[in-house]
Amino acid sequence: xxxxxxxxxxxxxxxxxxxxxxxxxxxxxxxxxxxxxxxxxxxxxxxxxxxxxxxxxxxxxxxxxxxxxxxxxxxxxxxxxxxxxxxxxxxxxxxxxxxxxxxxxxxxxxxxxxxxxxxxxxxxxxxxxxxxxxxxxxxxxxxxxxxxxxxxxxxxxxxxxxxxxxxxxxxxxxxxxxxxxxxxxxxxxxxxxxxxxxxxxxxxxxxxxxxxxxxxxxxxxxxxxxxxxxxxxxxxxxxxxxxxxxxxxxxxxxxxxxxxxxxxx
Amino acid sequence: xxxxxxxxxxxxxxxxxxxxxxxxxxxxxxxxxxxxxxxxxxxxxxxxxxxxxxxxxxxxxxxxxxxxxxxxxxxxxxxxxxxxxxxxxxxxxxxxxxxxxxxxxxxxxxxxxxxxxxxxxxxxxxxxxxxxxxxxxxxxxxxxxxxxxxxxxxxxxxxxxxxxxxxxxxxxxxxxxxxxxxxxxxxxxxxxxxxxxxxxxxxxxxxxxxxxxxxxxxxxxxxxxxxxxxxxxxxxxxxxxxxxxxxxxxxxxxxxxxxxxxxxxxxxxxxxxxxxxxxxxxxxxxxxxxxxxxxxxxxxxxxxxxxxxxxxxxxxxxxxxxxx
Amino acid sequence: xxxxxxxxxxxxxxxxxxxxxxxxxxxxxxxxxxxxxxxxxxxxxxxxxxxxxxxxxxxxxxxxxxxxxxxxxxxxxxxxxxxxxxxxxxxxxxxxxxxxxxxxxxxxxxxxxxxxxxxxxxxxxxxxxxxxxxxxxxxxxxxxxxxxxxxxxxxxxxxxxxxxxxxxxxxxxxxxxxxxxxxxxxxxxxxxxxxxxxxxxxxxxxxxxxxxxxxxxxxxxxxxxxxxxxxxxxxxxxxxxxxxxxxxxxxxx
Numbered sequence: 001x002x003x004x005x006x007x008x009x010x011x012x013x014x015x016x017x018x019x020x021x022x023x024x025x026x027x028x029x030x031x032x033x034x035x036x037x038x039x040x041x042x043x044x045x046x047x048x049x050x051x052x053x054x055x056x057x058x059x060x061x062x063x064x065x066x067x068x069x070x071x072x073x074x075x076x077x078x079x080x081x082x083x084x085x086x087x088x089x090x091x092x093x094x095x096x097x098x099x100x101x102x103x104x105x106x107x108x109x110x111x112x113x114x115x116x117x118x119x120x121x122x123x124x125x126x127x128x129x130x131x132x133x134x135x136x137x138x139x140x141x142x143x144x145x146x147x148x149x150x151x152x153x154x155x156x157x158x159x160x161x162x163x164x165x166x167x168x169x170x171x172x173x174x175x176x177x178x179x180x181x182x183x184x185x186x187x188x189x190x191x192x193x194x195x196x197x198x199x200x201x202x203x204x205x206x207x208x209x210x211x212x213x214x215x216x217x218x219x220x221x222x223x224x225x226x227x228x229x230x231x232x233x234x235x236x237x238x239x240x241x242x243x244x245x246x247x248x249x250x251x252x253x254x255x256x257x258x259x260x261x262x263x264x265x
Numbered sequence: 266x267x268x269x270x271x272x273x274x275x276x277x278x279x280x281x282x283x284x285x286x287x288x289x290x291x292x293x294x295x296x297x298x299x300x301x302x303x304x305x306x307x308x309x310x311x312x313x314x315x316x317x318x319x320x321x322x323x324x325x326x327x328x329x330x331x332x333x334x335x336x337x338x339x340x341x342x343x344x345x346x347x348x349x350x351x352x353x354x355x356x357x358x359x360x361x362x363x364x365x366x367x368x369x370x371x372x373x374x375x376x377x378x379x380x381x382x383x384x385x386x387x388x389x390x391x392x393x394x395x396x397x398x399x400x401x402x403x404x405x406x407x408x409x410x411x412x413x414x415x416x417x418x419x420x421x422x423x424x425x426x427x428x429x430x431x432x433x434x435x436x437x438x439x440x441x442x443x444x445x446x447x448x449x450x451x452x453x454x455x456x457x458x459x460x461x462x463x464x465x466x467x468x469x470x471x472x473x474x475x476x477x478x479x480x481x482x483x484x485x486x487x488x489x490x491x492x493x494x495x496x497x498x499x500x501x502x503x504x505x506x507x508x509x510x511x512x513x514x515x516x517x518x519x520x521x522x523x524x525x526x527x528x529x530x531x532x533x534x535x536x537x538x539x540x541x542x543x544x545x546x547x548x549x550x551x552x553x554x555x556x557x558x559x560x561x562x563x564x565x566x567x568x569x570x571x572x573x574x575x576x577x578x579x580x581x582x583x584x585x586x587x588x589x
Numbered sequence: 590x591x592x593x594x595x596x597x598x599x600x601x602x603x604x605x606x607x608x609x610x611x612x613x614x615x616x617x618x619x620x621x622x623x624x625x626x627x628x629x630x631x632x633x634x635x636x637x638x639x640x641x642x643x644x645x646x647x648x649x650x651x652x653x654x655x656x657x658x659x660x661x662x663x664x665x666x667x668x669x670x671x672x673x674x675x676x677x678x679x680x681x682x683x684x685x686x687x688x689x690x691x692x693x694x695x696x697x698x699x700x701x702x703x704x705x706x707x708x709x710x711x712x713x714x715x716x717x718x719x720x721x722x723x724x725x726x727x728x729x730x731x732x733x734x735x736x737x738x739x740x741x742x743x744x745x746x747x748x749x750x751x752x753x754x755x756x757x758x759x760x761x762x763x764x765x766x767x768x769x770x771x772x773x774x775x776x777x778x779x780x781x782x783x784x785x786x787x788x789x790x791x792x793x794x795x796x797x798x799x800x801x802x803x804x805x806x807x808x809x810x811x812x813x814x815x816x817x818x819x820x821x822x823x824x825x826x827x828x829x830x831x832x833x834x835x836x837x838x839x840x841x842x
Contacts, residue, residue: 014355014386017385025373028374036763052633055781101371104386107333107335107361108383111354181610189617194623194628263335
């Protein structure tokens with residue numbers, strides 16, 4: 001135990017140290033990641049894009065866009081939402097209550113803000129990793145017709161953070177995981193089904209359409225769709241980015257505040 | 266782990282003149298209306314083993330969490346390694362090792378990765394983390410379990426791993442909150458042995474316990490805590506000398522109400538304590554007291570002479586038992 | 590069977606405290622019906638059944654969602670809940686210390702998941718009826734048919750769970766459920782597949798369940814449905830037999 005070590009202890013920055021933990025963890029749980037992050041969305045793409053697509057494209061269709069090209073970006077960002085919400089639920093509560101990893105982290109020079117930043121960064125990295133693989137396959141299947149499709153990763157990043165941070169705050173407040181079931185079933189699934197993943201929001205009754213416009217996932221899928229179809233437009237898409245950023249910032253603030261209240265007592 | 270600073274194990278002698286690492290003055294911790302720590306004064310010196318002895322709920326863990334810089338101070342002042350936890354929490358934590366009451370090992374990682382990842386939280390370079398992990402596995406006697414997951418380990422192994430993990434940053438102060446609670450006697454002795462070794466190598470130990478035998482074994486100096494306050498302070502031996510007699514005569518009876526017996530043995534020793542199933546007579550000569558009891562016609566089911574312990578000190582100070 | 594009833598009773602008692610999970614589990618197929626059935630259905634138009642009958646897309650999808658509800662209700666209990674009781678709560682160990690045996694446990698657990706999925710299915714059927722998606726009196730048999738679907742997946746779920754080592758292994762079960770849900774002629778007809786791979790779809794128990802429910806709710810009934818029912822009975826019986834043996838092996842070693 002060499003006291004001169006103290007001098008080199010400033011690197012890397014604390015949030016990166018926490019991120020490193022999640023990367024070590026990712027190595028161990030890679031198998032599950034492959035399925036939830038990649039195989040499952042690919043199945044949705046193929047089954048619904050081609051199978052169901054054969055019915056959709058036979059009818060009036062979606063303004064000339066093949067159905068598989070319509071849902072590819074939808075599934076891409078919906079998966080980002082699912083990863084964001086799920087990874088910020090049980091793992092966060094577990095790190096507080098069950099395995100208590102956060103307690104271990106906070107006993108070191110790592111602080112509350114570092115924990116939040118590092119964990120969210122870990123979730124985002126995992127989400128981006130899945131998204132890249134999905135995009136490559138979707139491109140090969142011609143479900144992504146435009147090169148600008150690579151920009152849909154911006155939507156993936158924003159949607160992951162926009163969902164992971166508020167969920168982090170919920171989990172950091174929770175005593176048990178009962179509320180998670182509610183969030184998944186009454187939050188995630190309806191958003192997955194009604195926010196522009198499988199059909200344009202214009203198909204919804206006019207009265208409830210405004211609800212969809214509030215939901216971050218709709219902004220994410222609209223942004224990603226413009227990217228993959230090559231129909232990006234400055235005004236609208238910057239609006240989507242701005243709205244999602246708002247959620248990221250508010251969510252991040254809320255997550256940090258909630259975790260501090262829970263851990264620093 | 267070679268530090269020339271070795272402490273002389275001379276109970277009762279305050280290591281005056283040595284550097285003060287932890288200094289609390291009027292330290293308070295409140296949760297809403299509840300007062301967990303009610304104005305305590307504590308000084309811990311470099312190289313000593315310092316204990317907080319008290320029953321559950323005495324405020325020991327709250328104090329430890331404040332010293333560990335994970336719980337804000339509610340009142341009074343606290344300085345650790347010359348710094349203020351409110352301002353320099355991260356810098357203080359960089360020089361502390363913490364063994365929490367509840368294990369916070371990562372069940373999803375291997376034994377070795379638990380050490381490695383924890384070292385990285387301190388920003389220790391990767392190669393150094395790996396080297397330290399190997400060294401600490403040896404110290405904790407866990408080398409052959411290095412690549413096993415944490416979950417299947419026994420309670421004693423997990424505690425040793427937690428202690429090893431707390432040493433990865435070569436801390437100057439090691440905080441141990443109830444280090445052996447829940448362990449079987451053999452595992453406790455193995456753990457105590459490791460803690461002795463650390464102390465010899467110069468690490469300052471601060472621990473809480475509600476076991477008086479642990480406090481007597483490990484601590485150079487301790488404070489007895491009760492209801493958030495310090496009831497007494499000193500070395501285990503000086504506390505016993507000050508607050509108890511040399512020997513204790515225990516008399517067991519097979520009756521519900523022991524107060525008649527208590528009245529009949531009054532005056533034999535310095536003091537009589539009435540417990541639910543026995544009487545404790547505080548005396549200097551247990552054998553002689555036993556004869557005196559017999560002469561007064563008191564016939565206990567059994568009687569036993571033993572030396573005074575910290576348990577007796579606690580009973581004297583608070584009127585209650587440590588462990589019930 | 591009386592001892593198996595005690596196992597059911599235990600579940601009812603614990604479920605009183607989990608009514609939120611119970612209630613929201615019911616909503617999932619309803620959401621799917623509204624989203625893919627109504628939202629997307631408007632873009633699809635009508636579907637022509639093999640018998641020549643023309644139905645709207647929501648009418649086509651509703652029976653599949655009902656079969657899915659039966660499957661999900663049964664699988665959830667037979668996998669996650671079962672595993673928790675097996676490995677963590679040691680519920681069964683406690684039961685086996687009483688006159689209850691492994692057979693009672695397997696039957697009791699199955700009966701419970703059938704009750705649960707039966708409630709989901711009945712609720713779903715009523716909603717479909719209110720939305721005008723039921724076209725035949727044969728639909729009265731939809732609930733017993735769903736019980737058959739529940740029976741199959743409860744057995745398969747329990748058998749699979751007996752091999753599960755930790756929660757990570759549930760990924761495999763999830764990995765089986767997603768393709769089952771998407772590919773069992775639920776959202777689009779088996780005719781959409783190339784002829785060479787249709788036999789793959791016919792391997793899915795859910796496919797047979799969907800065909801039965803669709804026939805009953807849309808009034809397209811023929812003796813062929815009995816063949817599909819027979820397939821489910823056979824698969825379910827084998828699964829239950831395996832589950833019982835595996836449970837005995839795990840609990841009485």
